């Protein structure tokens with residue numbers, strides 16, 4: 001069948017493909033340890049879920065304004081006011097159907113034919129696809145593993161051409177769990193400002209940070225003089241364990257927010273009305289939400305420590321990025337490559353079929369030497385998964 005140029009190069013989401021296959025094998029009765037999940041294994045906090053149920057009962061079941069209810073935009077804007085120490089107008093906020101949607105709105109509104117967008121490797125699998133859907137060109141930029149792949153101005157300058165209009169920055173990172181320091185962010189933001197390049201700051205994992213107290217550093221923590229044009233993408237999915245509710249948002253200049261809202265008005269209209277009511281409770285009862293987030297972050301940190309300890313003990317030859325945030329361990333598998341296991345996909349297929357562990361091949365994140373393991377699962381399953389991995393590697 002002939003499809004349009006718009007989707008000619010489109011690839012399905014590799015991360016979703018692995019979890020779908022793992023679910024299928026499990027349904028067939030196979031004892032698969034699924035370490036491919038891109039979502040917290042916790043339930044949505046009770047008071048947030050209740051607010052969604054209440055929302056349905058109170059009749060929040062119709063269209064809302066496209067960029068979200070005034071109450072939710074105001075509540076989200078208040079969190080940015082707090083962070084920035086100055087009033088933020090709710091017109092800067094657009095609420096979307098998940099951060100994936102927020103990212104698409106931003107990329108489609110800012111980039112088009114002839115533009116190039118720098119995407120640090122390893123990247124979240126959807127970034128290059130979204131840039132391509134906007135008919136712009138995705139330019140992967142490889143950083144130094146010794147710096148957890150964090151970009152420096154020199155890395156970025158090496159990929160710069162006058163067509164470069166944007167830079168994707170994801171910290172804490174999916175897939176590496178790397179967290180940029182404020183100094184690293186300052187250097188990158190000042191470079192982007194000097195080059196008049198938009199930063200799309202994907203902060204969906206900002207609250208899942210193990211380095212120091214509180215959230216991971218953000219470009220918004222920098223003085224205004226150090227940053228130029230920025231769109232912040234965030235949402236309820238990861239921090240509040242709300243992936244299925246599908247609520248994300250952008251914070252940007254109001255003119256861009258208006259354009260993204262106009263785009264959304266022709267695509268999805270407003271995000272789900274009851275889900276907005278649930279997320280409203282999360283933002284208006286911030287201290288309560290932070291307590292819930294704190295409990296989840298504690299569990300993720302404990303599992304990070306467990307996973308890295310087991311790697312040191314059982315898989316000392318495997319190098320990995322030490323995760324400081326999010327809930328992923330990104331480790332190198334090219335030492336296993338041979339005639340049969342030619343790449344990261346072959347390694348993951350072998351591990352799924354023979355050792356019954358599901359993980360995502362690094363090719364989905366732009367580096368075929370790596371594999372991503374998610375530790376958003378119970379301590380027991382995580383330990384079982386890593387022990388199976390070690391056994392499979394030793395027995396091979």
Ligand SMILES: Cc1ncc(COP(=O)(O)O)c(C=O)c1O
Pocket residue numbers: 038097098099100101124170173174202204235236237238243246247248
């Ligand atoms: C880095 C990153 N950004 C955005 C998203 C999308 O989040 P949402 O589920 O809110 O669309 C994900 C989800 O996996 C992610 O890992």
